[in-house]
Amino acid sequence: MDLRDTILGLLSWRPASGYDLKRIISNSEVFYWSGNNNQIYKSLIELQNEGLVTHQVHIQESLPAKKVYSITEKGLAVLHQSLLRAPEIPELRKxxxxxxxxxxxxxxxxxxxxxxxxxxxxxxxxxxxxxxxxxxxxxxxxxxxxxxxxxxxxxxxxxxxxxxxxxxxxxxxxxxxxxx
Amino acid sequence: MDLRDTILGLLSWRPASGYDLKRIISNSEVFYWSGNNNQIYKSLIELQNEGLVTHQVHIQESLPAKKVYSITEKGLAVLHQSLLRAPEIPELRKxxxxxxxxxxxxxxxxxxxxxxxxxxxxxxxxxxxxxxxxxxxxxxxxxxxxxxxxxxxxxxxxxxxxxxxxxxxxxxxxxxxxxx
DNA sequence: TAGAACATGTAAGACGTTACATGATTCA
DNA sequence: TGAATCATGTAACGTCTTACATGTTCTA
Missing domain, CATH: 1.10.287 (Helix Hairpins)
Known part of the structure; x- marks a missing residue:
């Protein structure tokens, strides 16, 4: 379960912008990454190039435009595969x-x-x-x-x-x- | 508590070679790094350049020579400082x-x-x-x-x-x- | 008027891992 | 004969973080 899988999972729940994903990941302990832009925006572009997600631009008045990403059929299939992988043991860093x-x-x-x-x-x-x-x-x-x-x-x-x-x-x- | 502090701690217990440290860190869950050569040998050189450790070469018959590292007074002082730092919360990656x-x-x-x-x-x-x-x-x-x-x-x-x-x-x- | 929230992106670097390179010895 | 242990080191790469860059709107 890496960050890419996590993004796919979040998008399988509901469409979201990079900024939305950043907020969710930053505030969550389960999704244990820092939620930095660099990884999230790069991953989204990568996932889109592989056809696992698509996006639509939403223009908002009085707020910046945003790219709302959705998961594709292919993306769902990939997510399904990673859910079936052997569970990893927790990493405890104390x-x-x-x-x-x-x-x-x-x-x-x-x-x-x-x-x-x-x-x-x-x-x-x-x-x-x-x-x-x-x-x-x-x-x-x-x-x-x-x-x-x-x-x-x-x-x-x-x-x-x-x-x-x-x-x-x-x-x-x-x-x-x-x-x- | 990063890898450098951990190495200082191990050397405060007893002198050890890079290979010894690698073995200890690899087999320990508490010292949660993989114990790869790259980081350990580089850290030792770094620590030595900063005067926190020294080493003596031990020549062995029928085994390769090894560099046995010891902690210096300065190294002990640095270790003491890091022990007093505010405790970090565990990172749980599940x-x-x-x-x-x-x-x-x-x-x-x-x-x-x-x-x-x-x-x-x-x-x-x-x-x-x-x-x-x-x-x-x-x-x-x-x-x-x-x-x-x-x-x-x-x-x-x-x-x-x-x-x-x-x-x-x-x-x-x-x-x-x-x-x- | 300063900072937080919204929104997307890039640059630089720290951190961490696997694999490569070399070579003797010991054990199954 | 092949793998593991001892021993030091480097190369290449992937992951992850902080900070920078830009610009509007809302709130204290």
Missing amino acids: GFLIQLAWAEILPDGEILALLEKYEQEIAGRLRMYQAQTARPGRSPDRSPREKYLWKRISENLSATTRTELEWVRQTQQDVRERKF | GFLIQLAWAEILPDGEILALLEKYEQEIAGRLRMYQAQTARPGRSPDRSPREKYLWKRISENLSATTRTELEWVRQTQQDVRERKF
Whole structure:
């Protein structure tokens, strides 16, 4: 599942401009790219050259014209193929664990301070996920099944973050009580 | 915590050759880079030019000579600074969630097949972590505290993976029972 | 009046991966 | 005899990010 597949997926939900895609990808944690123009506009041109998407120019009064992209039959077929590919294992990039790995050179107090800062960050992130899930209209909802799947996707991120929060709290407690 | 910091950290544990570092990084999930030569050998040269590491050539009979790198005082100071930086939030790249996001075009049976394949992958990964934790001598152990921290790091990955496993099993069950 | 939102695009560079190049030794 | 391990390095390429460039409209 690379950015191209993701764009095809988004367009299989509904037509969108490059700017729309940028906004969606930037604000989403699931679509984990930064949502920079360079990749998105280049990918759209590429996908169009391959006949997987088309676009129509919409002229707006008092706003710049925009190119609204739609997925083609061929694009849908390609998307279908990538959905059937073997699932990838998650890539977990936790810089904080590397920080902890060399924390031997720090006194207990500084390790605790780090753990507390990390807890704050994670707690904030969890609140963000929960607020985002509550907001309606942000996800495809073409059937009860699709609604369910998107709820589960959102719950996946929350569950992962909750586990992280429990982990850091337990670690804090152990360090405070010097349980080692 | 980038690759350079990670190399400094590893060298703060013990001197190592580029090849040693490559092996450690390749086999570790915490140090999440691929461990390719290009980055590692280039970083070592860079770090040496900045005076953060030095090396001694060890000539071995019946094996190629190697450059054994050590961290300098200056390198230790730089490492200390990066340990005190504000913790980064984990980057979770779960391609599978994106696959599920567009699974509306698949029948229940194919979604279930995907979920089962994913479960297998995750279960395998969890077994791998647990086996790796059991293996001794793979981590710094300069004090009970450091030993504890490394245990917690390893437990973090296991806990995250266990949560993922529970999530996929619950999702499977819901889809089987069509709970939506 | 300054900044955010809308809208499309390009340039430069950092970051990361695979594959290539070389060559001895060890093990199945 | 072929593959894996040890050991250092380079080339080519793909991915991803930040910043630049341009211009209007709306809001604080």
